[in-house]
Amino acid sequence: MKIHTLTRTVVSAGVVLVSVAAAALSGAAPAAAATRYGCEWPRVCFYKTEADWQARRPTATYQDMGYWQTLGSHSAYSEVVYNSRNDDGALLRMQSGITYCVKGGQTTPEFFMPVYQDGAMEELKIMDSKTC
Template identity: 55%
Template structure:
């Protein structure tokens, strides 16, 4: 091998490594949608909390009904940051609604069933 050929090969390899690192670079981690860290279902008491990406309450336990507290019961918005689990919402009138993974639901003006009173996080995207 000649010295010139070795230099050309080294330059070509360096170019490949640089191009690979540019195209294979991982993007910076995206912020949690609406400030709701995975794997939670977040409630936003007021529109200002929603706009500021500042949940006032969050739930993440699977399987049993959980009663909402004062920071979530009359919330204006709810967001499910879970990737594979739906969240069943129960309203004052006993009606229920499924909040699918990575979706939001606007609870104001007051949903026809009244305020959300309970949540049950399911081991299924479709509740």
Template identity: 45%
Template sequence: MCFYKTQAKWNARTWTAAYKDVTSSYQNLSSGAYGSYYVYNSRNDDGALLHYTNGYTRCLGPNEYVNNNSTPTGFWTVDKIRIMDSPNC
């Protein structure tokens, strides 16, 4: 899982934080990941459950990404992540 704090970091493919461990509960994000513009699931066979500060959750499948600045209501802040041992959440 790669987190890109800004549009420029995404364009340069320079992540600001990364997570790799499958967990049984949510992990709180570091300051390098918290509130990232883009999140990319670089894993080939595991999904990731993203948790947002507004309580919303989103399953990010293998090799998928999300632009948190293009949601229907504007910018959403990712604050936690749970990497699953399955492509589905």
């Protein structure tokens, strides 16, 4: 009886170890693939300065969808915005009321935002549409 119990325990432990190893391997690859420009999926990332962009260090990230979100001091005057949400667009509303669309998987053109011809970015709305 003890041998049967011991064998059962060893087999169960082996199954658990194989399951843990498989989970670790399957979890590692998507996490690495899901990060681009230092921006984890599913987020819209803001890079305040050129140095932040070059270092792949977002200064603000957003992931809630479906409503206008007021941008804070770490995102309002950002130089680059990257949308890691492949199937969702990100609308940026400027002070002037004009909106820009950052399509899924795209960035604003590098260093586009400092021009601010339409004022600072005020709000973000993540849309359930790749093209906004």
